[in-house]
Amino acid sequence: MSRKTTLRRALVGLTAGAALAIAAPLAASAHVTVNPTTATPGSYATVNFRVPTESETASTVKVEVDLPTDTPLSAVLVEPVPGWTATVEKGALPAPVEVEGNTISDAALKIVWQADPGVGIGQDQFQMFSAVLGPIPDTGHLVLPATQTYSDGEVVDWAATPDEVAADDTLEPAPVLYVNDTPPTGEHSHGGHGTASAAPAMDDMAAASTTSDDSSGVALGLSIAALVVAAAGAVLGALAFARRPKRG
Numbered sequence: 265m266s267r268k269t270t271l272r273r274a275l276v277g278l279t280a281g282a283a284l285a286i287a288a289p290l291a292a293s294a295h296v297t298v299n300p301t302t303a304t305p306g307s308y309a310t311v312n313f314r315v316p317t318e319s320e321t322a323s324t325v326k327v328e329v330d331l332p333t334d335t336p337l338s339a340v341l342v343e344p345v346p347g348w349t350a351t352v353e354k355g356a357l358p359a360p361v362e363v364e365g366n367t368i369s370d371a372a373l374k375i376v377w378q379a380d381p382g383v384g385i386g387q388d389q390f391q392m393f394s395a396v397l398g399p400i401p402d403t404g405h406l407v408l409p410a411t412q413t414y415s416d417g418e419v420v421d422w423a424a425t426p427d428e429v430a431a432d433d434t435l436e437p438a439p440v441l442y443v444n445d446t447p448p449t450g451e452h453s454h455g456g457h458g459t460a461s462a463a464p465a466m467d468d469m470a471a472a473s474t475t476s477d478d479s480s481g482v483a484l485g486l487s488i489a490a491l492v493v494a495a496a497g498a499v500l501g502a503l504a505f506a507r508r509p510k511r512g
Contacts, residue, residue: 296410296422298439308398316390323384326413327377335401336371343394347383351376404445409438
């Protein structure tokens with residue numbers, strides 16, 4: 265086998281391997297998440313729902329997040345997003361629930377973000393949708409199922425609970441806000457500093473920061489950069505080998 269043939273095959277293998285290595289973290293991060301992933305009981309937490317578009321032919325035009333009814337949230341505020349209409353849908357709970365000493369029978373049931381005509385989250389794009397939720401109930405975790413609707417009519421339900429995902433990792437995971445439970449390994453830093461901005465008073469809740477602290481994108485970028493540098497070094501080494509004069 266000639267040196268050029270060996271070099272060519274090595275470069276093809278290197279390129280394919282780098283592409284797979286880069287695609288893996290991208291695919292793993294391409295689902296609807298809530299950031300930060302943890303919050304303090306009794307607080308009013310600022311959270312950000314990160315919604316990426318996976319479709320190559322359509323854009324995301326609607327996002328819905330279901331709120332818990334067994335541990336309802338008495339206060340739900342949404343931050344305006346240019347080009348989107350946000351609605352907090354309220355209604356009757358399946359059964360009355362006591363919250364901070366008060367019995368409530370109606371609460372926020374869902375948050376809906378609807379894109380204006382001509383607006384959407386395109387291919388290779390994502391959008392952050394911010395909300396303040398509270399008071400955070402004294403529970404293990406809150407499952408916040410999300411529904412993502414595309415411009416071509418496709419609907420993706422991100423609704424599997426942590427237990428369901430543990431049993432079948434092919435399911436689409438729901439965003440989960442951990443309160444007293446410990447997040448799975450690797451999720452502490454998934455939402456930046458780890459704990460949602462919190463305040464025990466309504467005044468502080470209204471002033472809560474809505475800045476996204478999402479370090480996962482930085483980590484992904486560094487990983488890709490490292491792969492690119494490694495690939496470049498391997499290519500240079502292969503070229504140097506190819507240029508060496510043949511002996512004899």
